[in-house]
Amino acid sequence: MNFKTSRRDLLVNAGLGLGGLALSGLLPGGLSVARAADLLDPLAPKQPHFPAKAKSVIWLHQNGAPSTLDLYDYKPDLVKLAGQEVPESFLKGIKTSTQGGVGKLFASKRSWKQYGDSGAWFSDLLPNLSQHADKLAFIKSSTTIGATHDISILKLNTGDLNPGRPTLGAWVVYALGASNPDLPAYVVLYGGTKEPSAGAVNWSSGFLPAVYQGTPFRPGSSPILNLERPELDSALQQRDNLDLLKRLNAHKGSRYPQDTELQARLNSYELAYRMESSAPEAVDLSKESDATKALYGVNDQDPNVKDYGTNLLKARRLVERGVRFVQVITGPVDVDGEEISWDAHKELEKNHTANARMVDKPIAGLLADLQSRGLLDSTLVVWTSEFGRTSYGESGNGRDHNPWGYTQWLAGGGSKSGYTFGQTDEIGLKSVGKSVDTYDLQATVLNLMGLDHLKVTYLNNGRSERPTVVYGEVVKELIA
């Protein structure tokens, strides 16, 4: 038995791949294409529209919405104006809440410095990441919709405010297929021990077939549900069973010579069998050197750093093995027995000190490691969140949600390093000039993957759908 056979080879060996259409019942529902190759293997690798700069994406979602005013967006005027009411002119055209004494401008208490040749500003909350200033392409005029986390997270991932549409990772896999058939092409890693709230809608395939949805990799050595054999089933036993299964399926299948779906199902068992070893191997950090682990903070004393660093090291191993899209969601940080995300409606100092510490070293480590392995050019790292936080205070020492102007950044994968796009107004509340909506970010990411966001389409219920709904524009300035 040759386990190294590729998925393609298996299919060809099974006498397929010649493109015969099979009987009805074969067509995956709604799939707008009936080319036999796709039916056989919806994850077969496909060519991009134009040469791709990035082969993989690591999508670093900062859950709860960090205040980028306290991380990257240095606003000396805000310090000067602190304590004063927000001038009316800044609030024009936006809908705000009044809870907790919203209104008075609230200054960052951090100290700020410029870094690298690019001279990008960082606060002292990010001492490690700031060393990589020249690798980053900042988007300082990010905008989105919504005042509630889940709505805006959905929009960031799917382009809609209601659940039901495919997430960006699903579109990427739909368009490009899997480059390593032995691993899921779209993997989700999350911090902490619980699935992030709102769950699967944020890695859903929406109206695309379920085969394109993200697979959450659970903490621990066995990352996929049902990856381990039943306790009383030995490896040899299972192999023997699978050989019997093959004979049974081939016997029944011989009566349906053109039935590619039945043959694909036969092959799926061999793929699954290989995944039993390839998936645990992909997340096994034991072969990583101590230096690499230290880079990510895998052995850090702070359990939050350790947890996040472990996920980022796993992410690197996954893209190294050809996984297309890795979504890493920050988990809650334990501060004085309370679990908190970046959502600092109050006590921002305490909150952001803990959250920034969790991500600072691991992300810096990821960037350094990707570069030293020559993977940074082909791996796009996206640092993003559902929205930012307001320049006015809330509850005396926190900030409210801000969908009007906040910072995100890209690194590697053909993005323009050491570059800043866009800006916010003098107090950091709203974007001024050209803003970048989530649709534009998605279009840009797809572009770096070699995909034209207008041409990645899927016919759903009579409508031709694309990842960016009816919006989106590639931000060419962000591309190297």
Add this chain to the structure above:
Amino acid sequence: MKTKQAVLAFLIGLTAAAAAVEADDKPGGGAVVDAATDAKPGAASVAPAVAATDARSDTTTTAATSTAAAPVTVAATDSKPDAAAAKAPPARSQLWSYQPVKRPDVPAVHQKKWVRTPIDAFVLAKLEAKGLKPSVDADRAAFVRRATLDVWGVIPTPEQVKAFVGDRSPDAYEKLVDGLLASPHYGERQARRWLDLARYADSSGFQNDVTRPNMWRYRDYVIDSFNRDKPYDQFVKEQLAGDELAPNDKQALIATGFLAGYPDNYNSRDLVQRKYQITTDMTDTVGQVFLAQTVGCARCHDHKFDRISEKEYFQFQAFFANTSEVNDIRAELGAQELAYEAADAKWKEATKDIRAQQKEILDPIRDAALKYHKERYLTDSRAAIFKPESEWTAQDRWINHRLANVTTEADYVSYLAYTGENKDDPNYTPENGERYEKYKKLTEELKQFDKLKPERGSDKITAMTELGHADAPPTFKLFGGSQDRPLEEVQPAFPAAIANGEKPVIVPAVTVLGHQFSSGRRTALANWIASPQNPLTARVYVNRVWSQYFGTGIVKSVSDFGRAGDKPVNPELLDYLADNFVKEGWDVKKLQREILLSSVYRQSSEYRDDVFKADPENKLLAVFPRRRLDAEEIRDSLLLASGKLNDTVGGPSVFPPVPKGLNAGKLWTVSKDEDDWNRRSLYIFTRRSVAYPMLDTFDMASAQQVHSKRDVTTTPLQALTLYNSDLVFQWSQALAGRVIREAGDSQTAQLDRLYQILFARNPDKFEKATFKAFLASHEKVIENKATDGKLAIALPVGLKSAETPNPIREAAFVDLVHTVVNSNEFSYKF
């Protein structure tokens, strides 16, 4: 040219392209044809639909519920509006689906003996035109397995198979089909398909994804409606306007749960936006489910393909403008409700003191806390919230009702947390800090009584209704679908191209005392949709039923009967079914009976080379299309085979065990009662953010939107589920035990029994020989393992020790059973 396009359309299977090429009725359809001409299927393997659909890149209903921050790129990035098509005056559309249903003559055919029902004549006529003969009848065993799965959603028992195969009476098929249709499992299976359309869930979705404790009543209403064979027109009316039509009938109120099924975010700070989104969901769902119209396309611009203008879209929305969710209607007290109330009373009694103390803490700060809570809402929501009730408009009424629906005790406590813990908060007081500490302590004490709380169930009904007033908030046409850019005000009206001039007659609903309690808008809509004159309603439904039995509809795009959808492959058959359905009193069971007893449905699924060459997609149905079992059919049939199925009908949803590592926390608390673990899949709690993994892997419906058609994907994760999950392995052990119990010691008898249970047949010679060889060698594999150290083997379950004289052999048999369960034959109906 035409040939080239036709070939192209065939090659890429792009149904819409095919429709465009064939379109005779294409006002403004030029763009579609042009696009199809541009298609380069070879070049862009990425995007199957790329070229052909470029120009059709359609504004969907989706994101545009914008706030001020809405992207204003609509016009810039949207493809050119199909001005000529949609903005034309509503002259009668030529689209096939908008024409009245006409009963066609039953066609004359040569092979008259094959015709058992008029359906057969319509199908046969097309086959004969193509020079094809239908397939022979499937053997009886295959037929009874197929029909039982299709009607009940589970495999038949060997006894059912034997009874039917041995029944030589002339009406054996009729008896079988009538028996299947008379069982409550018929309603369960039908309900599951309907619930797919109703985006049914037991939770709200979004981040908090809270339980909606009353929604299962709607699920049971659907099951019951099918089992009673409720006429479809009545079923439609109750779901759209049961509250207006029969306000005193609790079942009619529960029926409006169809509208209430939308995903919802209770935490949203923008109530004006929520209202718009909820109304949008109801409108788009109704358009798609009952009329197979993608009306939602017209929310942001005039529909590109169908004669639905943006104005008409908002006129359609206006039917729902006054509709609110009410969750506290008392249910009729049955056994479930009484048990629930008894348990609840026990918990209340046990926690009386603690809760009284908590109330005492909150009472002095309630006003301040409520004000604080109200301040979290955004500018225009606050305008309604802080208005005195005497000044409320209909819109304000909606918003304030919503506020009350989503405000909980936790919001008051949250005020204490903010103003008691954080010294920098402008409202900080040390007293609130003390209150908060005290309250928290009491909450901890309260938790100790959680085990007394009723685990599931409710004594309330959720309904969509109007709040006792007939005046409705105004509806505006919105520029680009953006709620911040209202244009002219519109009144409820039907899309003119479909209604052919018919105008809604809207009469407010009144109580017996003459009080107007509801606008009557939805009643007008329901009457129009459920009318025999509506050209879509019956066609759409009979097509859905057809697609259940043959995998594909007569119109393949079951929820799009518009111009971008598919055309019927057999329009006469579709109209015959629709016309007959209405004439028979919208009788759903009769419709299915005719299909089940047709020769078309009775055909064998054996491969035929001539059919494969002449009709590779089997559109004409010369062969029965074999289909994979739905997710629920796989799980339920495994449970049945293992002897574990609990086939109780109805009741609150249950939480069976999930694989370790799911990490769903409180969102998935496994039911205490193990009997609940083995209920039919239909009763598994639908948590929007945590799909039940075993079903999810096999393409169960997504509960986020109308789910029109189950996908069939084939993935390694499915293989992992069936061969590694502890549950399937345990069921296989139980099935092995059952087989040995029922067949005795003989190996041949065991193999026969196993196949009878799973496949309604005996294994053939090859299979028997394969199994015998396998068992012989596999025993050695297990023996080797056993001698490795500890003897850890899996034995059949449910046997007395006397029945397992040879543990190694029995363990090998368990593996055999587990493998057969994994085989293709189990997961398909042939």
